[in-house]
Amino acid sequence: MACTTFVVLSLCSFLLFDGCLAQLPWESLQQQQLWGSFRQQQKHSLRGRSQCQIERLNAQKPSRSFESEAGRTEFWDRNNEEFQCAGRGVHGTVIPGCAETFESQSQSRGSGERSRRFRDRHQKILRFREGDVLALPAGVAHWAYNDGDQPLISVSLLDTSNEANQLDQRFRKFFLAGNQQREQHSHGQEGRGQSQQERGQSGNIFNGFDAEMLAEAFNIDTEMVRKLQSQDDERGFIVRAERFQVVSPQWEEEEQERPQGEWNGLEETLCQVKLRENIGNPSRADVYNPRGGRISSLNSHKLPILNHLQLSAERGVLYRNAIMVPHWNTNAHSIIYVTGGSGRIQIVGNSGRSVFNDRVSEGQVVVVPQNFAVVKKASEEGLQWVAFKTNDNAMMTPLASRLSAIRAIPEEVLMNSYDISREDAKSLKYNRDEAIILGPNPRPSRQHDA
Amino acid sequence: MACTTFVVLSLCSFLLFDGCLAQLPWESLQQQQLWGSFRQQQKHSLRGRSQCQIERLNAQKPSRSFESEAGRTEFWDRNNEEFQCAGRGVHGTVIPGCAETFESQSQSRGSGERSRRFRDRHQKILRFREGDVLALPAGVAHWAYNDGDQPLISVSLLDTSNEANQLDQRFRKFFLAGNQQREQHSHGQEGRGQSQQERGQSGNIFNGFDAEMLAEAFNIDTEMVRKLQSQDDERGFIVRAERFQVVSPQWEEEEQERPQGEWNGLEETLCQVKLRENIGNPSRADVYNPRGGRISSLNSHKLPILNHLQLSAERGVLYRNAIMVPHWNTNAHSIIYVTGGSGRIQIVGNSGRSVFNDRVSEGQVVVVPQNFAVVKKASEEGLQWVAFKTNDNAMMTPLASRLSAIRAIPEEVLMNSYDISREDAKSLKYNRDEAIILGPNPRPSRQHDA
Amino acid sequence: MACTTFVVLSLCSFLLFDGCLAQLPWESLQQQQLWGSFRQQQKHSLRGRSQCQIERLNAQKPSRSFESEAGRTEFWDRNNEEFQCAGRGVHGTVIPGCAETFESQSQSRGSGERSRRFRDRHQKILRFREGDVLALPAGVAHWAYNDGDQPLISVSLLDTSNEANQLDQRFRKFFLAGNQQREQHSHGQEGRGQSQQERGQSGNIFNGFDAEMLAEAFNIDTEMVRKLQSQDDERGFIVRAERFQVVSPQWEEEEQERPQGEWNGLEETLCQVKLRENIGNPSRADVYNPRGGRISSLNSHKLPILNHLQLSAERGVLYRNAIMVPHWNTNAHSIIYVTGGSGRIQIVGNSGRSVFNDRVSEGQVVVVPQNFAVVKKASEEGLQWVAFKTNDNAMMTPLASRLSAIRAIPEEVLMNSYDISREDAKSLKYNRDEAIILGPNPRPSRQHDA
Structure with a gap:
């Protein structure tokens, strides 16, 4: 249940990332992102290398950089941490076993308002602003959306040496959508064991399953499976959201509506746990x-x-x-x-x-x-x-x-x-x-x- | 205090193990076994290899197999887990510091019934049947006996990457009885660092002590020490029990007699902890x-x-x-x-x-x-x-x-x-x-x- | 918050250390010592070597030995533990965030007694005697003083495989005072990765900072900075205390004055935690x-x-x-x-x-x-x-x-x-x-x- 990601938000321009020197990877989010983060936290990364070479610390250039439709992401290899820094936005976390407790009325045209099919149900969504820190347990899926009027920059730490990671030291997130990213430029040495083959492969998690199995599991046709696998999608993993109406008026009051005395034991399942705090x-x-x-x-x-x-x-x-x-x-x-x-x-x-x-x-x-x-x-x-x-x-x-x-x-x-x-x-x-x-x-x- | 062994019981024929493919070792218990399990759980095995090669998973043949007087055991190396799967039987666990709370009347012939020496005292014994899971803490000694009328098969997981194991990744159980096993056939690659010498050596733990020291520690003569060291014993570590009268009538009711309100703080010492649950x-x-x-x-x-x-x-x-x-x-x-x-x-x-x-x-x-x-x-x-x-x-x-x-x-x-x-x-x-x-x-x- | 050092005290002559065989390093304290112990406890040392070679255990000679002005220290490499064994003395531990709760009147000559500047304030100090065990959390600074009339010998264990150590397996203490030790003789193999350069370097922690930075941080002149960095100090890290008046009459009663019902929640910060117990x-x-x-x-x-x-x-x-x-x-x-x-x-x-x-x-x-x-x-x-x-x-x-x-x-x-x-x-x-x-x-x- 240990966790990893901090999203720290501050108002800074996206262009500032050009030429910045850092030892750790970070991601820039400009629009919306959907991914299942495979944070492989392990005891060996920062904590407990068998032979630390701490003779001389320094700052490095990013070793990889990915251009997406609506943003850019730079990574610093070998440290397995990831930084995000930035405006305001919306963040969604999929916590396993928790109910869809948010209902938002979708704005479909020409349909009867009372029909149940016009409401969308989903898990809790958080609004974040400059100075917020978000804490995400290992293994949860999450996404973010920039609904502000300026670029959104976040810095996040992914702790691969955490006890929650029972695998090796590599940063092993997977995506639930999107496809092969276009790698831009690679300066600096690349991560040990990070083979060319792996870096070239960035299909989403559905890509590895047989189409028939997915068609049966989702009860959808094979055309939809192709969409799910995003095989023809070239937008990268930061995409421009043309329709995004998730924000309903009452949702703005969510922060005040946080339940106080309604705990029923389920909070242990992380469903109602507090994930955000402001330190700005x-x-x-x-x-x-x-x-x-x-x-x-x-x-x-x-x-x-x-x-x-x-x-x-x-x-x-x-x-x-x-x-x-x-x-x-x-x-x-x-x-x-x-x-x-x-x-x-x-x-x-x-x-x-x-x-x-x-x-x-x-x-x-x-x-x-x-x-x-x-x-x-x-x-x-x-x-x-x-x-x-x-x-x-x-x-x-x-x-x-x-x-x-x-x-x-x-x-x-x-x-x-x-x-x-x-x-x-x-x-x-x-x-x-x-x-x-x-x-x-x-x-x-x-x-x-x- | 962390533990390792699950014994999952299901009714299946012993012969089914021929030709089965698995990545993990398991043991087949047909009669009775006495051993001190040295479960070397460590952080490095499954959890936290420094470089996981998870490009392609597969299923392997057992790399070692031991024939005993009354059963056979197959091992899958390099994974340090052990599976057992099977009928019904009796299981005993030696928990350090706990009292001998079971008294069973032994059926010796021609002796006065009231004599104290005709009673045997020992620690709690558990009956298990198909679908039971047994949880054993690291470092405890245990044994099992098949008192059913068909072969007994069990599957167990030994977690060498558990925090309770402060040693290396090898599976390091020791035996309290028995001697050198006869190795049958060895297919598949053997465990790294599992030298020929080690595999050939399977004397029980008493074998390594000087005979005089043991004679003094047990207050027995050297002939008995030879028996304790089992140097001439060629039966392997699954032996046929010719006399086994441990099951007394009242013991059958043990399951109902589990104490409910008698906890006195000693349960923290693991003496009365529940070790068995059925999921079948x-x-x-x-x-x-x-x-x-x-x-x-x-x-x-x-x-x-x-x-x-x-x-x-x-x-x-x-x-x-x-x-x-x-x-x-x-x-x-x-x-x-x-x-x-x-x-x-x-x-x-x-x-x-x-x-x-x-x-x-x-x-x-x-x-x-x-x-x-x-x-x-x-x-x-x-x-x-x-x-x-x-x-x-x-x-x-x-x-x-x-x-x-x-x-x-x-x-x-x-x-x-x-x-x-x-x-x-x-x-x-x-x-x-x-x-x-x-x-x-x-x-x-x-x-x-x- | 996990800890490492046990100081076990017994009455034994200092000369006994000549020729003693042990696998673990220990320190001999004769007078007074001031250091910031960097105990790099890590999961890999004793607990969880990836390949333990436990075929044959033996006892080794110390691989390094340092002569100080008022004592000698021997180290056993590669095991990252340290033993101390000994008379009686005074021990001080600097626990972060805790107040200076001891006031001792200093014996300065010719000054008004009521002046506040003639009192010294510092954190709690413990007296120890033969048979005492001291437990020190990782990362705290500590010092010891021999106020008895015979040599003081202590044995301590530094657990680098403890979870509290997030670094590698090396023993990485640093000193707050003192300078380059003179290495005496080095028998036995030296620690892997313990390069000659490192062993030659033993300047205290202030030595690595710029003099101007320290002058500003302490608000002292550069002459004092040189003293702080101890660049010309050749006394080693066990020094003879010529003035040591820290023991005031009321301090002798400290053991009886241990607060019983005064806990206010701060004990969680370790300020009032019990660090000493006698087992002799x-x-x-x-x-x-x-x-x-x-x-x-x-x-x-x-x-x-x-x-x-x-x-x-x-x-x-x-x-x-x-x-x-x-x-x-x-x-x-x-x-x-x-x-x-x-x-x-x-x-x-x-x-x-x-x-x-x-x-x-x-x-x-x-x-x-x-x-x-x-x-x-x-x-x-x-x-x-x-x-x-x-x-x-x-x-x-x-x-x-x-x-x-x-x-x-x-x-x-x-x-x-x-x-x-x-x-x-x-x-x-x-x-x-x-x-x-x-x-x-x-x-x-x-x-x-x-």
Whole structure:
């Protein structure tokens, strides 16, 4: 039941994806997409490679890119994660065993209004907007539709190392519709074991079944089976929706109508589980320093399904020249996607050597392994990011400032460890009295203010 | 505390195993067996191979076969699972730390009846019959005895990829009695790392200890130690029981005597945990279509120990020409053992290509990986199977029929995705109104009946 | 949140480490140590190697050894565990997000006593003594100080195969202070992938950050940054503490002051979790035989944090010539460290062959894999050990004596399995009426006393 996808929405232009550097694949959704996501989460990808080569981290170009009728998708191989970032839209998730609880009146012409056949029934649909995070359990089918007036960009993490994935490390989604994508350009090395044959093959899941079997299973004729298999469809997997009337007036109120006291035990079946939460709103910040910026975290205490997914997310905003304190993540990897601005990130490994020290800007992705130390500093234009963490309650230990490990240690231990005076130990412990976000350029001082 | 063995019993002749094709090992028990099962469950076997080669699934011949005094055992290497299938019998499990709660009066001749030494005390013993599933935690010793009047066949799954196995992927059971088995014939490739030396070595666990140490530990003489080590025993590990009086009259009532309100906290120690449940009885079906057949599932809601074992089972019966809908397992692999009849199984991988499309019949085994799509269709003679699933609450999503993903999706999404009309979308959604089991040969129709 | 380190304390001379043979690394702490432990626990180390070569177990020499100003540390590569064994001392753990709840008055000269700046605040500190076990969650920083009058020896297990470790199998701790250690001598093969470059690099975690970044984050000058980075420090990572006044009078009473009813929900954050328990006191024995010895177990029922750590410990004492019964561990590996005396250990694998049969003595380490059978017999001088087990509630099944698998099995099963008489079966079951610890040399007898 563990899950994988976070869709984080922010208002950014589609063209920004040109030339962006990231280690992780992401998808751009412009119109509508229908797929059955085969997220092959496995223990070996991020978590537990038998020999991690973490000598030097870097940022890579996308290795594959697919052009569809109404959008483009770029993938970063070998990391098995996928990012989406962006406007507003509609998202549908097919949760196995759940009832079709939405009825929408379709607008067919010239038919009696009371006829049952003019109503469509389907499972719950969610509206999403900028700053929303969607959590999807492994193995569910889902689709999205952009009903806004601008391009829609989303960033998603697919955790193939999650316990929910009992297969290998490859990213193995399948599609319920569509056909062979046209591969555009392939830069960078391709995924190990990702053979040419496989990449060329992108028929939808129905494509592999015998036509007669499908005709019997659906009770349809073979012409319809061909449509189902989409063999002649060349639109790719992002298609332009010419008719899309799913949004009925009462549906707009769905958010207020969320049932409160109607739980009947079925929620365990995931049918009524909450899948969406917003972390973009500044009023939801968990850490706020008016001189430096803010951080909002989304963990399983706020969105309980994350306990099954063993994932969490963080939205960070640093003002100009502000610093997020050097720290290490004690129980998770952190995958940072820069959504705006620019800055500098330094990452230090366990042997005390720098493994990453570079300027980052919008569209770039940096991975911070568990227990590696990291510091972020915003440039003059500030720095914004979304970070995904591979633990539903990711914890970190700051190295400096008010909540740091240094403050938690007795003066005498610091004095002996660093061979410094008591005054120096006090400086180390108390010279910075801010917490996680540090304002820019304090004047250096050996006076502590504790 | 996670577990592994399911013993599924069905009435079938022993000879049927000749020439049967299966990917997984199984054991045939004809008389009595005593062993300490070293189930080396590990994360790497089914769950999480670093590079799955799931291009083409197939069915294999057993690679090893052992002849014993009173039975034969065949193994399918490289998959570390073991199947057993069969009449009725008696099963004993040694659960560590539990008391000997059964007292059976032994029938020794010419001794005073009241003497304490004429009573035997031992741990709980279970009777099993056709259709029973037994769940055994990792690391427990167990034995079985056929007290019926016909051959006993069982099918069992040993999950070496379970978290309970902290060792490697090999199947590493040990025996508490018996000695070197005579290997019969070895077809098929043998397991990687399964050296000739190892296969030749099958002494019981006492064999490896010094005789003097055992003599002291048991307080017995060295002649008895030789018996314990079974060095001269050539009967194999299925032996004919010439005296077996364990079944006392009152023991027959054991099933009714299961304690209901006597739990005292010790059940956590597994001493009183329920290990057996029947899924063969048609009245226990979870899915039933009088035109098509039935499915009975056994999950951790019905047999709580399965929560520790992270396994579940399914009994399926398809009538002639019936179909089990195309579907994918969202959170588990499925290992299907055909117990009767024949039919066709198609499996489709994530790239939309068929990886298995063949006729199957009694005795064959097919593995359906997580998130691969599968459809089963019975032949004229019907199809029966037992499936083991690697999750205690395995879930699946149908692709067609009343509970399918297609039904859960709005019409407009289908219309745009498949580029079809509203009428066609309605056909896709509503032309089959059965649930999981579909009756044979409906007349094709574009009229939906919703 | 799973954890790794056990510090087991016993009174033994520091010199004893010379020439000791063990498979696992340990550290000797003589004075004070400050480090951020990067315990990279992963599923692949002990638990789940893809191909275990468990044909022959043995004991090895340490492959690396580091000399520090005030102590020496030896490591056993390739096993990623670490042992510590020892006097008494003070231990500090930095738990992320917890407050500095200890205030100690520092003894600065010539300053006003009421000034707030003369008090030091830090997180909770624990005193430990011989027989204590400390449990540390993954990713926390910790340090230790020897305030006794004799060398302090500790043994610790670092479980890199724990779920808490999402990285690879290497032992990847980092230090918060200190610098490049001087490597002494390296015998034995070194860890795979442990390159020369890495071993030469041991700068502390601050070393990898830019000096300007640290100066700003700490609000200190660059001279202090150099101290923080310890670039000129040649004392190693065990240093002599010349001033260490952390122990205040009231702190001595800390053990009695442990809050009982003051829990406010924050304990979930680990701030007030119990990390220490003593298993050295004979009165805490779980198994006691006045003729043979005693065993004390520490599991998650006694120290709840072990549930997160998935580890447990056992303290065993065998009197002269006594035996711990042959048994197998059903759900855990057992890592045995001999703390005193000597004896013989036999280990038998699943194929019935001996994989270890040797004399062991103080300082040696033996690993017993899951489901392998093992027997220990003390020499004339007795045998004492500490065993770490890779399950928070490790279970074992004895092969002989009162609680054994043999006793749990009906007589008829034994009679048929070993082809013995009923009298012989009774001898096997009842000739030893002791439980886990067996006294020496009973006279062999075929008379059972049940």
